[in-house]
Amino acid sequence: MRLINIYTRKLEEFYDTARPKYFILSHRWEADEITYKDFIKGRGAACRGYRKVEELCAFARLQNENDALKETFGGSAVEWVWVDTCCINKRSSAELSEAINSMFAWYQEATACFVYLADVTADKPDPTLCTQTIASDGNEVPCIHISPTTLGSGWD
Numbered sequence: 001m002r003l004i005n006i007y008t009r010k011l012e013e014f015y016d017t018a019r020p021k022y023f024i025l026s027h028r029w030e031a032d033e034i035t036y037k038d039f040i041k042g043r044g045a046a047c048r049g050y051r052k053v054e055e056l057c058a059f060a061r062l063q064n065e066n067d068a069l070k071e072t073f074g075g076s077a078v079e080w081v082w083v084d085t086c087c088i089n090k091r092s093s094a095e096l097s098e099a100i101n102s103m104f105a106w107y108q109e110a111t112a113c114f115v116y117l118a119d120v121t122a123d124k125p126d127p128t129l130c131t132q133t134i135a136s137d138g139n140e141v142p143c144i145h146i147s148p149t150t151l152g153s154g155w156d
Contacts (some may be wrong), residue, residue: 002022003080006057022080023060024110073111133146
């Protein structure tokens with residue numbers, strides 16, 4: 001499993017026994033998502049998908065600064081995040097197959113799952129829209145079972 005360091009935004013590979021605590025992002029894929037290849041080559045910083053990763057890292061750093069939240073996460077900071085679009089090399093059929101088979105466990109083992117809904121903002125929350133968005137996209141379904149934190153496009 002590859003994870004992104006929230007401070008350096010660099011990918012690192014971890015194996016089951018050495019995997020650190022991590023946050024996981026559940027999101028609907030949009031146009032202009034960043035791929036694994038572009039992420040490791042440092043390309044795509046201008047695309048919306050890369051900005052989503054940057055914003056998740058910034059949001060995770062804020063969670064680490066909140067002592068009450070840190071206590072919820074076991075008392076220590078969480079320095080890693082997982083985002084499917086850039087942590088999985090989808091050009092490798094073997095890696096993609098392994099990721100698909102492991103994904104539910106990855107969601108379950110995450111310290112927290114943040115559900116990002118690009119079409120919801122703090123000034124116009126819509127519970128019906130949130131339910132429809134989550135229910136209509138297979139990527140979000142695992143989070144429903146593990147108490148996600150739902151975030152609108154402003155990360156609030």
